[in-house]
Every structure is written in C-alpha cells, then in structure tokens.
Amino acid sequence: MNAAPDLFSRVGLSIAAGQPLRGQLLKWVGNKQRFAKELISHFPAEFNAYFEPFVGSGAVLATLAPREGYAGDVFAPLVEIWSTxxxxxGQVIAWYAERRALMDQLGKVEAxxxxxxxxxxxxxGADLLFLSRACYGGVVRFRKSDGHMSTPCGAHVPIPVERFRQRALEWSARIASTEFVHCDYRELMGRARSGDVVYCDPPYVDSQAILYGAQAFRLHELFDAIAECKQRGVFVxxxxxGTKKSGRNVVDIAPPEGLFAKELQVHCGRSMLRRFQMDGRTLETEHVSDRLLLTH
Structure with missing residues (x-):
C-alpha cells in the first residue's frame, strides 16, 4: 500500500520526517530502513507520543522523526550508542574514526x-558501533557458552569516516526529540498513554534465536503487554x-483472538541472517516477508 499523501504532515511528526536518509547508521540484521515509510503509512493519522521498545537499528524511529519519542532496548551498549x-x-563520530583508523594500521580483519x-x-557502545558496521551482515551474535560476540568480520569495507560523519549528524537531528532508555520492553510500553503509538519489532521467533536478547524473549508476554496498551487506548x-523461502513456508504464529484489528504483508527481500546461516551461499529462493499486525 502506498503512503497517504499527507503522511509526513501528520500530528506528532517533526519537519524532518519523510526526508530520505543517506544510509544506515548501524548495519543491523532485520533493519527496516527500506520499508520504514511503508510501515509508518499504516500508523494512525494523528497521534501523540511515539514509543519504540525494541529500537535496534533505529530505522523506523529516524524515518518517523517524532516530535516526542521514547525508544528503549535491553541491550545496554546499543542504548549507549543512541543516547550518545x-x-x-561528535563523540560517536570519534568512536568510529578511532576504530576505523586501526584498519590502516593492522588490516581490516586484525583490526x-x-x-x-x-x-x-x-x-x-563505542566498540559495538564499529563491529556492527564491520561484522558479517550486521549479525550481532553471541555465544551461549560465555556471552562473547562471535560474528566474523564481513567481506565488505566499512564506510569511510566522512560518510559516517554525514550520517551521524543527520541521524542525530532526527532523534533529537527522543528519550532513550535502557529497559525491558514492558517497562517502556507501560509508559504509553491513550493516543500514543507503539511500534514493536521484536526478535523473530523463527529465525533470530541466536541474536542478542532473543534467548529470553517470550512472544506471549509481548502479546500481554500489547493487550494492556490497547486497553489504555494506545495504538500498537x-x-x-511472516513467510520464508519465497513465501512457501509460512511461520504460523497465532496472536490472541481479537487483539489485532488488521494484518498486512510487507515484502522484505532476502534474509541476511539466512545468508549468514548458509555460510554465504546464494539466497535466490530465500525471500521473506513480514506480517504487520495493527490494533487499530
């Protein structure tokens, strides 16, 4: 579905909303940047504050550029990046520049x-920022045995410092009216009130169990939190x-009856996480789509 013509003149959005982003700030598996405008087009035409309790790459948040936003995550180094x-x-740019310079001294893999x-x-957060841009496909994976990040270096060359600087300044302007909180999603969703919007992009049950925070995540608990928001008049x-393998394999997740008023499909292309799991082999048949569930 195409966005409404007045999408980015809606109540609750800043004047930066809708302007094209130069590129990703973080390379992050599951990044919604290419689809953010479509997702936002299904939000209510008018709303008060915006909440994003699984902030991840921040793509939807930065595209939306709300006048009043609240974003959180259980992953403290990630929240440190966004808060800084x-x-x-300038501090975030310096973090990246310092670590990017190691590549000239040591070579990409050793750096x-x-x-x-x-x-x-x-x-x-300083190390995580560089790792997210240099690791394989933005797959931030941790070993169960010791909790250490184990993702190998990616084949690509991380972007030059000047390009990163331009992105950092742009993204900083777009998140200027957002408060970042290191907390469980239920705590942040509990702050939303009638007329607010909550967008949830949690770890995916079918494919993301290896990623940060996913091991402890329980979808039924999120459904409970969404039901509580809905009772308070919050839009979620x-x-x-959704589907894997060109739409042939449907991930059969049934939310509680009556919780959502509408369901849509959002085509997401090929899965970088699946590429990682297949050791880089071709993904010609590995197309995926998301389900977008709306309480309104």
Whole structure:
C-alpha cells in the first residue's frame, strides 16, 4: 500500500520526517530502513507520543522523526550508542574514526578482531558501533557458552569516516526529540498513554534465536503487554515473522483472538541472517516477508 499523501504532515511528526536518509547508521540484521515509510503509512493519522521498545537499528524511529519519542532496548551498549548520538554526535563520530583508523594500521580483519576482543572484555557502545558496521551482515551474535560476540568480520569495507560523519549528524537531528532508555520492553510500553503509538519489532521467533536478547524473549508476554496498551487506548503496530523461502513456508504464529484489528504483508527481500546461516551461499529462493499486525 502506498503512503497517504499527507503522511509526513501528520500530528506528532517533526519537519524532518519523510526526508530520505543517506544510509544506515548501524548495519543491523532485520533493519527496516527500506520499508520504514511503508510501515509508518499504516500508523494512525494523528497521534501523540511515539514509543519504540525494541529500537535496534533505529530505522523506523529516524524515518518517523517524532516530535516526542521514547525508544528503549535491553541491550545496554546499543542504548549507549543512541543516547550518545543524541547528546554528542561528535563523540560517536570519534568512536568510529578511532576504530576505523586501526584498519590502516593492522588490516581490516586484525583490526576487527582487536575491537571485538576489546568489546568482549567489557561490552560498550563505542566498540559495538564499529563491529556492527564491520561484522558479517550486521549479525550481532553471541555465544551461549560465555556471552562473547562471535560474528566474523564481513567481506565488505566499512564506510569511510566522512560518510559516517554525514550520517551521524543527520541521524542525530532526527532523534533529537527522543528519550532513550535502557529497559525491558514492558517497562517502556507501560509508559504509553491513550493516543500514543507503539511500534514493536521484536526478535523473530523463527529465525533470530541466536541474536542478542532473543534467548529470553517470550512472544506471549509481548502479546500481554500489547493487550494492556490497547486497553489504555494506545495504538500498537507489531512486525512479526511472516513467510520464508519465497513465501512457501509460512511461520504460523497465532496472536490472541481479537487483539489485532488488521494484518498486512510487507515484502522484505532476502534474509541476511539466512545468508549468514548458509555460510554465504546464494539466497535466490530465500525471500521473506513480514506480517504487520495493527490494533487499530
């Protein structure tokens, strides 16, 4: 479905909303940047505050550019990146520049391994920022045995510092009116009130169990939190597993009856996570789509 003509003149959006983003700030598996405008087109025409309790790559948040936003995640280093970008984008640019420079000194793979070792000694946003841009396909994976990030270095060359600087400044402007919170999704959703919008993009049950935060996630608990929001008059949109393998394999997740008023399909192309799991083999038959569930 095409976005409504007045999509980005809606109540609740800043003047930056709808302007094309230069590119991803973080490389992140499941990133919704290519589909963010379509997702937003299904939000209510008018709303108050915007909540995103699984902020991840921040793509929907930055595309929306709300006048009043609240975004959170259980992953503390990720929240550190977003909080610092809002407060001091120059610091985030310096983080990236310092680690990107290691590539000239050590070579890409050794520089990546050094930063990953640093992160595994003490998890932090500065290292995670570079790792997300340099790791394979943005797949931030942790070993169950020790919790260490184990994703190998990607084949691509991380973007130059100047390009990253331009993106960081642009994204910082778009999130200027958003408060970032390190918390469980239920805590952030509990703050939403009647007339607010909540967009949920949680770990996908069928494919993302290896990713950060996914091991402890329980979908039925999210459905409970959505039901509580709905009772308070909060509008909720949920992206969830849809189809895999060119639409032939439907992920059969049945939400509680009556919880959602509408369901849509959003085509997402090929899965980078599936490519990672297949050791880089071709994904010609591995197309996927998301289900977008709406309480309104």
């Amino acid at each position: 970008l809002k407060r001091d984008p 990546y391994q050094r930063v990953r070792d640093s992160y595994n000694r003490a998890a932090n 949109a949920l992206s969830i597993d």
